[in-house]
Amino acid sequence: MSATQTTAMPVGAVLADGVRGSAYAELSRQIRQAGVLRRRRGYYAARIAVTAAGVGVAWAVFVLVGDSWWQPAVAVWLAVAFMQLGFVGHDAGHQQIFRRRWANNLVGLACGNLGIGLSYAWWMDKHNRHHAHPNQEGRDPDLRVDPVAFTAAQASRRRGLGRLVVRWQGFLFVPLLMLEALSMHASSVRTITGRAVRVRLRPVEAVLLALHVGGYLTTVFLVLSPLRAVVFIAAHQALFGLYMGASFAPNHKGMPVLAVDDDSDYLRRQVLTARNVSGGWLIDTALGGLNYQIEHHLFPSMPRPNLRHAQQMIRTFCHHHDLPYVQTSLFGSWAKVLRYLHTIGRRPDAGPGA
Numbered sequence: 001m002s003a004t005q006t007t008a009m010p011v012g013a014v015l016a017d018g019v020r021g022s023a024y025a026e027l028s029r030q031i032r033q034a035g036v037l038r039r040r041r042g043y044y045a046a047r048i049a050v051t052a053a054g055v056g057v058a059w060a061v062f063v064l065v066g067d068s069w070w071q072p073a074v075a076v077w078l079a080v081a082f083m084q085l086g087f088v089g090h091d092a093g094h095q096q097i098f099r100r101r102w103a104n105n106l107v108g109l110a111c112g113n114l115g116i117g118l119s120y121a122w123w124m125d126k127h128n129r130h131h132a133h134p135n136q137e138g139r140d141p142d143l144r145v146d147p148v149a150f151t152a153a154q155a156s157r158r159r160g161l162g163r164l165v166v167r168w169q170g171f172l173f174v175p176l177l178m179l180e181a182l183s184m185h186a187s188s189v190r191t192i193t194g195r196a197v198r199v200r201l202r203p204v205e206a207v208l209l210a211l212h213v214g215g216y217l218t219t220v221f222l223v224l225s226p227l228r229a230v231v232f233i234a235a236h237q238a239l240f241g242l243y244m245g246a247s248f249a250p251n252h253k254g255m256p257v258l259a260v261d262d263d264s265d266y267l268r269r270q271v272l273t274a275r276n277v278s279g280g281w282l283i284d285t286a287l288g289g290l291n292y293q294i295e296h297h298l299f300p301s302m303p304r305p306n307l308r309h310a311q312q313m314i315r316t317f318c319h320h321h322d323l324p325y326v327q328t329s330l331f332g333s334w335a336k337v338l339r340y341l342h343t344i345g346r347r348p349d350a351g352p353g354a
Contacts, residue, residue, distance in 0.1 A: 024267040024298075027317050031299060034313060036306040043305045044088075044097045048107070051088055055081040055115065059219065067224050072235045079239035085115045086244065087288030087304075093124050094300045109201070113208035116240075117216065119188035121199040126187075131300055135252050135273035138260040142252065148173060148341065151257050155344050170342025177245030178238035185237075247286075250277055250333035251293040254340035255326070270297040271318055275336075276311075276327035283330060284308065294318075294325065 031037060058078040065074055089111030091097055092104040105120070112120040126141050133139035137151055149155035149166045158166045165172060191197045192206050199205055220229045255273050258264065264272070277283060277291035284291060292307035295314055302310065318325040328336070 022265065022267070023321055024265070027267065027298070027314070030313060030317070031302075031310060034310065036310045037299065037302055038306070039097070039099060040303040040305050041097075043303070044091070048088055051081070051084045055085055062219070063223055067228060069228065071224065071228060071232045075232055075236035076239055078236055079243055082116045082236075082240050083243045083247065084288070085111050086118070087247075087290075089115070089118075089120070089123070090127075090288065090290075091304055093120070093127065096301055096303045105201075109204065109208055113188075113205050114212050117188065117209060117212040118184050119191045119199070119205055119209060121197060121201070121205060122184075122188050122191035125191075125197045131297065133258075134270065134297060135255055136258040136260065136262060136269075142248070143257070148176065149344055150253065150341075152344060166345045169345045170338050173249075173338060173341050174242070177242045177249070179241060180245045181237045181241035183241075184244075247288060247290055249337055250330065251275055251290060254333075254336040267298070267321075268323065270294070271323045271325065273297075274326070275333060276325075277330050277333050278327055279330055291330075 055078075058074065058081045062071065062074045062078065065071055088097075089108045092107035092111065095101060095104050097107060098104050108120045108124075112118045112123060130140050130142045135143065137143060137153065143150045143154075147158075147162055147165045148169050149158060155166050169176075188209060192199060192202060192209060220232060223229075224232055252273055252275065255275055258269065258273065262269075271294055274293040274297050276294050277287060279291065289304035289307050290296065292311060295302065295307045295310050298314065299310070315325045
């Protein structure tokens with residue numbers, strides 16, 4: 001399936017559902033009957049309003065604080081506000097908010113291009129390919145993130161400085177996440193200005209992204225002196241990247257990596273490669289519902305607040321079908337991620353569980 005085809009529909013919304021009598025079809029029937037695929041317009045209206053207000057108030061505080069060395073504290077707030085806006089855009093990309101695609105895309109463009117400076121088309125292309133082939137070598141774009149090696153093959157190919165980075169990647173991974181926002185901004189610009197990814201609304205995306213960059217830099221440099229402006233931007237983008245990476249990394253890293261020719265069915269492919277993170281409402285909010293990674297990967301269009309309601313049903317179904325349902329704490333998941341990266345870096349022949 002081409003990259004342009006995978007952006008056409010959220011992966012998992014139709015895959016395997018047409019396989020009559022399959023285990024996934026059975027689970028789909030149970031999920032539909034439970035009503036947890038229904039839209040939650042009231043929830044999203046409140047979520048969007050609160051999130052937009054959080055971003056707006058953060059910028060207002062930024063202006064009120066003025067040219068001060070207290071601004072890095074505001075950068076923390078703004079990084080959290082940006083990521084919460086990103087979570088709304090993520091949900092829109094999976095068609096969780098509205099029934100009509102154009103309405104979800106409108107929210108996605110507003111949150112992505114205009115709100116946080118990330119191309120919606122780039123994100124959809126990359127993220128849907130990840131959903132189609134999670135943790136599958138050569139097919140999941142989230143396994144190709146230089147300079148980190150997530151597989152033995154990647155580690156064995158590194159030479160020179162790259163090999164040194166991989167050797168110590170267990171210790172370097174968290175600091176490297178601070179560059180994630182910068183990398184995504186660069187990828188967004190390449191997507192809009194290039195032709196590698198089909199962008200249906202290229203002029204719209206370009207204008208919205210330009211408005212974000214222009215508004216962001218103008219506001220910062222009008223309020224702050226050049227030195228403080230540079231420090232603020234560096235702090236804000238580093239914290240935003242760290243938060244973004246920390247929201248996605250615990251979900252798949254350190255879980256089984258599938259070979260490029262793996263032909264597991266949709267149900268097994270999604271469950272075997274995903275890990276849930278426990279922790280209650282605080283973790284639900286902080287991770288934007290991505291802590292219910294198994295549920296989300298099985299039913300990407302399921303609205304975020306419904307994921308926890310589907311959890312027990314899906315966990316019971318997995319146990320009944322002898323599928324490992326992995327869930328751990330936030331700290332436990334990070335311990336597994338860093339241990340896996342350290343093991344791959346020191347022993348490229350090792351894999352998850354080594």
